[in-house]
Amino acid sequence: MTRLSDRHIPARVEFVALLAAFALFLSTVEYMIPKPVPFMRIGLANLPLIIGLGILSDREYFLLAVLKVFGQGLVTGTIFSYIILFSLAGTAASTLVMYVFYRFARRFISLLGVSIAGAMASNIAQLQLSRLILFGDAARLIAPPFLAVGLVTSILLGLFAESFVVKSQWYAKQKENRP
Amino acid sequence: MSASQATLLMGILSLPALLLQDNLLGIACQVLYVIFLAIGRGRKFRILPNLILLISVSSAHLLQPNGLHLVSLGGFSVTLGALLLGARKALTLMGLLYLSHFMVSGRPEFPGKLGKLVAMQFYYFEKITTGWRSIQPKRPFIGAIDRLMLLLEDSGSEPASISTKGSLRATTRVLITNAMHVLVLWSLFFAGYLGLLPAFG
Amino acid sequence: MTLSMMRSPWDVWYILLNNFLSIHVKQVLARDFDKRLATCYDAPMRRLKPGDFVILIISVAIILLSMRSFGEFSGKPEVRVRAGGKQWVYDLSVDTRATFDGPVGSTTMEIEGGKVHVHDSDCRNKVCIAAGWISRPGQWIICLPNDVFILIEGSEIQEEGGADDTAF
Numbered sequence: 001m002t003r004l005s006d007r008h009i010p011a012r013v014e015f016v017a018l019l020a021a022f023a024l025f026l027s028t029v030e031y032m033i034p035k036p037v038p039f040m041r042i043g044l045a046n047l048p049l050i051i052g053l054g055i056l057s058d059r060e061y062f063l064l065a066v067l068k069v070f071g072q073g074l075v076t077g078t079i080f081s082y083i084i085l086f087s088l089a090g091t092a093a094s095t096l097v098m099y100v101f102y103r104f105a106r107r108f109i110s111l112l113g114v115s116i117a118g119a120m121a122s123n124i125a126q127l128q129l130s131r132l133i134l135f136g137d138a139a140r141l142i143a144p145p146f147l148a149v150g151l152v153t154s155i156l157l158g159l160f161a162e163s164f165v166v167k168s169q170w171y172a173k174q175k176e177n178r179p
Numbered sequence: 180m181s182a183s184q185a186t187l188l189m190g191i192l193s194l195p196a197l198l199l200q201d202n203l204l205g206i207a208c209q210v211l212y213v214i215f216l217a218i219g220r221g222r223k224f225r226i227l228p229n230l231i232l233l234i235s236v237s238s239a240h241l242l243q244p245n246g247l248h249l250v251s252l253g254g255f256s257v258t259l260g261a262l263l264l265g266a267r268k269a270l271t272l273m274g275l276l277y278l279s280h281f282m283v284s285g286r287p288e289f290p291g292k293l294g295k296l297v298a299m300q301f302y303y304f305e306k307i308t309t310g311w312r313s314i315q316p317k318r319p320f321i322g323a324i325d326r327l328m329l330l331l332e333d334s335g336s337e338p339a340s341i342s343t344k345g346s347l348r349a350t351t352r353v354l355i356t357n358a359m360h361v362l363v364l365w366s367l368f369f370a371g372y373l374g375l376l377p378a379f380g
Numbered sequence: 381m382t383l384s385m386m387r388s389p390w391d392v393w394y395i396l397l398n399n400f401l402s403i404h405v406k407q408v409l410a411r412d413f414d415k416r417l418a419t420c421y422d423a424p425m426r427r428l429k430p431g432d433f434v435i436l437i438i439s440v441a442i443i444l445l446s447m448r449s450f451g452e453f454s455g456k457p458e459v460r461v462r463a464g465g466k467q468w469v470y471d472l473s474v475d476t477r478a479t480f481d482g483p484v485g486s487t488t489m490e491i492e493g494g495k496v497h498v499h500d501s502d503c504r505n506k507v508c509i510a511a512g513w514i515s516r517p518g519q520w521i522i523c524l525p526n527d528v529f530i531l532i533e534g535s536e537i538q539e540e541g542g543a544d545d546t547a548f
Contacts, residue, residue, distance in 0.1 A: 013296065014299060016296075017296055017299040017300045017302075017303055018303045018328075018332075020300045020303075021300045021301070021302075021303030021304040021306075021307055022303075022307060022328070024300065024301075024304045025304060025307045025308060025311070028308070063296075066293070067296060067300050070293070070297055070300075071297060071300050071301070071304070074283055074297065074301075075304075077276075077279055077280035077283050077284070078276060078279055078280075079279055079282075079283060080190060080191070080194060080278065080279035080282050080283075081272065081275035081276045081278070081279040082272055082275055083272075083276065083279075133268075134236060134239075134268060134272065135236065135239040135240075136239060136240055136242070136243055137242055137243060138238075138240070138242045138243075139239075141239075141242070142239075163321065164321050164324075167321050167322075167325075168321055168324070168325050169325055169329070170324075170328040170329050170332075171325075173329075
């Protein structure tokens, strides 16, 4: 983004807000896709976090994660309920794991691996939380299907992200502009 | 204080009343109350998702038997205490959800730098949703997203249009109504806490 | 791609992914959403790296490990209490305290740290309190005057109740 902002917010931060808005948009798209099982999620909203790895600085990346959680909580109206804790735990875990894998193991893994690792981290964190506050020990029973569905959707998302960074002109432009 | 902020404050003051509630009947009354509050703000109430939540959380707790034995299902005992505990947890979650819906229904502005950023995020969110409609064709998907993002960057931002919807001032009536909501939810908590409401199991 | 063209294990991974995953994905997507959306998945196959495979295997292993816990629930020891023609069931691993009413008065049972004992009872001789703590499946405590019977049930029942086992 080359445009100067007049709200005392630097242009780069504004770019993060744009990506966060994109995540919100994707979560509304996901909301409209019919799902056979409740609790099943595709995690479309994680796409900006995956592609953001290549075009954001460290601080911007974690700011994006915070904005994603807050924005989703506000849009879905769940910000003052347990649900925000699940969203927070999942995003925090996946953001950290994806960041570490991308920064330190970029040579050995593509965005597919990053996406899978992020989804597993997120789902394991959420299962632990659901064990603590919602399901008790029975959380261990829903773990296998929950993790399996997450694995499949994260593979799809990872392949899509990998394809996106290759084909997208917008991404190429951002990559050039990256400070 | 704006009207939407008054609602937000009311919710924050009421949250512990739901979280600390130990009595099943008490939490049920509180949930019913906040559901009506949310419906009053245009939130739809659908019975099926809530029923699924109630049943799944209650049945999850059956794995930890606790209390009076009701029936056996294939060597597996259904106990009253486990059912009630599960139902209470599910109701607490439902209550928090609807209270949360009610709290943010007026799109309150959050203070600080993060609040500013969130406002900007919503500004772009609206631009993306309106922009997406004008993008044709929408397939292939990547190309469509590409054009949308490029379009957004070119259009520039108009600071004036960042929402000021929530800045309607809170009248005395709004404040009193909200105070009443807090009072109702807390008295339901104390009714449960002091044993004025019957406890099951 | 035929078998003769294969050069490295990396190609096997490519074929596996392309055949078993991508084709199914494409079919599902083509059926449910849009054919052209499915073509998004064509490009990146060649860009995958060995680490992806490692992460995938570890993830599958985690899922398989998580299935083991299905078995853990069947043989979990439970505390069954019979009093006044009714039955109560508790989880031995969850600390609780419960009071049961009988002909003499009330008997309070306590579960703590995987062990059970009678904490208090209105009966005269207090034999049930003197019985102390029990923790293994098959062990029991009875309070005869107050008609309260506490038994630990589980898959691994052991025949070592105590000396007065034979009396019943």
